Amino acid sequence: MTNDNLKSKIQKPKSDHGLFVGLVTLDLIYLADSAPKNNQKIVATDYTVAAGGPATNAAVTFNYLGNQATVLGVVGSHPMTQLIRGDLANYKVAIADLEPSTDLAPPVSSIIVTQATGERAVVSINAVKTQASSASIPADILQNVNIILIDGHQMAVSYSIAQIAKAKNIPVVIDGGSWKPGFEQILPFVDYAICSANFYPPNCQTTEDVFTYLGGFEIPHIAITHGQKPIEYLSCSKTGIVDVPQIQAVDTLGAGDIFHGAFCDYILRESFIDALALAANIAADSCKFFGTRRWMDLK
Numbered sequence: 001m002t003n004d005n006l007k008s009k010i011q012k013p014k015s016d017h018g019l020f021v022g023l024v025t026l027d028l029i030y031l032a033d034s035a036p037k038n039n040q041k042i043v044a045t046d047y048t049v050a051a052g053g054p055a056t057n058a059a060v061t062f063n064y065l066g067n068q069a070t071v072l073g074v075v076g077s078h079p080m081t082q083l084i085r086g087d088l089a090n091y092k093v094a095i096a097d098l099e100p101s102t103d104l105a106p107p108v109s110s111i112i113v114t115q116a117t118g119e120r121a122v123v124s125i126n127a128v129k130t131q132a133s134s135a136s137i138p139a140d141i142l143q144n145v146n147i148i149l150i151d152g153h154q155m156a157v158s159y160s161i162a163q164i165a166k167a168k169n170i171p172v173v174i175d176g177g178s179w180k181p182g183f184e185q186i187l188p189f190v191d192y193a194i195c196s197a198n199f200y201p202p203n204c205q206t207t208e209d210v211f212t213y214l215g216g217f218e219i220p221h222i223a224i225t226h227g228q229k230p231i232e233y234l235s236c237s238k239t240g241i242v243d244v245p246q247i248q249a250v251d252t253l254g255a256g257d258i259f260h261g262a263f264c265d266y267i268l269r270e271s272f273i274d275a276l277a278l279a280a281n282i283a284a285d286s287c288k289f290f291g292t293r294r295w296m297d298l299k
Helices: 003-010 054-064 081-090 155-168 183-189 207-215 255-266 272-286
Strands: 017-021 025-032 046-052 068-073 094-097 108-114 120-123 147-150 172-176 192-196 221-226 229-235 238-242
Touching (some): 054 147, 054 255, 147 155, 155 183, 207 221, 221 272, 255 272
Parallel strands (some): 025 108
Antiparallel strands (some): 025 046, 108 120
16 A cells, blocks of 8 residues: 555544453563563663553554544653654544553563664563452443443453444454453454454464364454455454455564554454455555654654
């Protein structure tokens, strides 16, 4: 997709509202020749700081594509959260804080991107220490929401949200980056399962196993991404693949998150297969730039 075509997809009235449930982190991202070895110190050639987490990066993308996004996660009042709040305010993403009074430091991810290949190494703490209860869900959080994405990092909250969404006929998308205990409770309420090749539910060892497992929950639309390789899908009993653009990647960090955010935008207007293809174009475009934001900033 050319830049002109991409812009034509972006420039539309803000009409759709998405709720993105899950992890909120502070990402410290470095560009270097390679990740350090034991006892080695390296000097980065570039760095950037941004809010991160699968649901958070997806929300930023969804908003950038002409929508209104809200992140539902734990942020709190620690001084470091000002960096998170500032970044999301810059991209006009709203925050619904599940634990606004907590003074614990937010999860921090340190990421090193290898300059020659765009591959990344990540050290992080996920939301294990910042799990919120369903009682923390703000009232009327689903008012005027058109689509919901769940990344599995706030499982109790996500379970309650998914149940309510089903009753309200709001489509639910899961970002299946990796299997997390508790997903099995949410899957019966899911409309779109978009998983990575690293998503292996219990007793699943192959892609076929994963499709069979998810199909057992009567999820109508399932896709498994494979990086630069074609996306496999199962949609209403029909199987197939969707090719992804072949590019010279500068940075693959957050590409899956960006893919999910773009998918949430396109699935509100396009067919499942077209939404996958269009989201793949956005994700590939993001990989041409360092960090998770510059692909938007440099348009």
